[in-house]
Amino acid sequence: MTQKVAVLGTGKIGEALLSGMIRAGWAPTDLLVTARRPERAEELRARHGVTPVTNAEAAKTADTLILTVKPQDMGTLLTELAPHVPTDRLVISGAAGIPTSFLEERLAQGTPVVRVMTNTPALVDEAMSVISAGSHATAGHLAHAEEIFGAVGKTLRVPESQQDACTALSGSGPAYFFYLVEAMTDAGILLGLPRDKAHDLIVQSAIGAAIMLRDSGEHPVKLRENVTSPAGTTINAIRELENHGVRAALIAALEAARDRSRELASGSS
Ligand SMILES: NC(=O)C1=CN([C@@H]2O[C@H](COP(=O)(O)OP(=O)(O)OC[C@H]3O[C@@H](n4cnc5c(N)ncnc54)[C@H](O)[C@@H]3O)[C@@H](O)[C@H]2O)C=CC1
Numbered sequence: 001m002t003q004k005v006a007v008l009g010t011g012k013i014g015e016a017l018l019s020g021m022i023r024a025g026w027a028p029t030d031l032l033v034t035a036r037r038p039e040r041a042e043e044l045r046a047r048h049g050v051t052p053v054t055n056a057e058a059a060k061t062a063d064t065l066i067l068t069v070k071p072q073d074m075g076t077l078l079t080e081l082a083p084h085v086p087t088d089r090l091v092i093s094g095a096a097g098i099p100t101s102f103l104e105e106r107l108a109q110g111t112p113v114v115r116v117m118t119n120t121p122a123l124v125d126e127a128m129s130v131i132s133a134g135s136h137a138t139a140g141h142l143a144h145a146e147e148i149f150g151a152v153g154k155t156l157r158v159p160e161s162q163q164d165a166c167t168a169l170s171g172s173g174p175a176y177f178f179y180l181v182e183a184m185t186d187a188g189i190l191l192g193l194p195r196d197k198a199h200d201l202i203v204q205s206a207i208g209a210a211i212m213l214r215d216s217g218e219h220p221v222k223l224r225e226n227v228t229s230p231a232g233t234t235i236n237a238i239r240e241l242e243n244h245g246v247r248a249a250l251i252a253a254l255e256a257a258r259d260r261s262r263e264l265a266s267g268s269s
């Protein structure tokens, strides 16, 4: 039996997921999308061959609903959807901070809900998606969510109590690396390199380091030690990073992201 999947609120994350599902072999005809603006809906149809529908039609027609609106829009969307979602539908929330109980309280009693925090590398099939079950979701529902998000990268099941921390690490994580590349490219400019060359050097170094972290089996400390020669260049840079409290800044930054995710739990702005 064909399983229809609807992405409701198809913005950056919704479209990244949708395009990855199509790359992984989902038939566009089995994918429904909703968008606030009709021009956006038509853009998605033209680009991916998917079918734009209303939120209510998606709720009635699709077997799985994936809600990818902003946390602040989740309450309004659920109010609109609730009368139309039969209790045998799987509802997946992709929103930061919103607990499964927020959805369960607004949908019919017994509706299975799964919470997923993915990230933008979904666009290149390298997402990290962290998955938790709500109180009515079964192993089968979790497996189905893994199948969908597995199309765009790795998946990991965690207890829902860890979702806000995971949002700080991997949901927001790509932004920290983009920020570092931006700052290191500025350093290259300061050192007299043209911007494009500085960018290429830093990006290739980041890719090389990321692949070593993933594939070498070595601890990051060991990998850094291997670069850090006695009385060499790297240790001078590391001393400055320590002097400027970069490690403490990163710990504080991720704690702030975790705290913001907790604040979003109410769906408030
Ligand atoms: N951008 C990111 O890196 C990540 C975002 N997320 C989560 O994904 C969700 C979406 O984020 P983005 O894609 O960045 O936002 P976005 O703003 O690009 O997409 C949200 C879309 O939902 C639409 N929308 C809002 N209310 C609607 C309604 N009632 N009916 C139909 N469409 C509606 C908006 O028009 C917009 O196009 C958020 O909850 C965010 O926390 C999760 C992981 C990473």
Ligand SMILES: O=C(O)[C@@H]1CCC=N1
Pocket: 096, 167, 171, 172
């Ligand atoms: O910044 C945000 O709130 C979203 C959630 C994780 C990444 N972007």
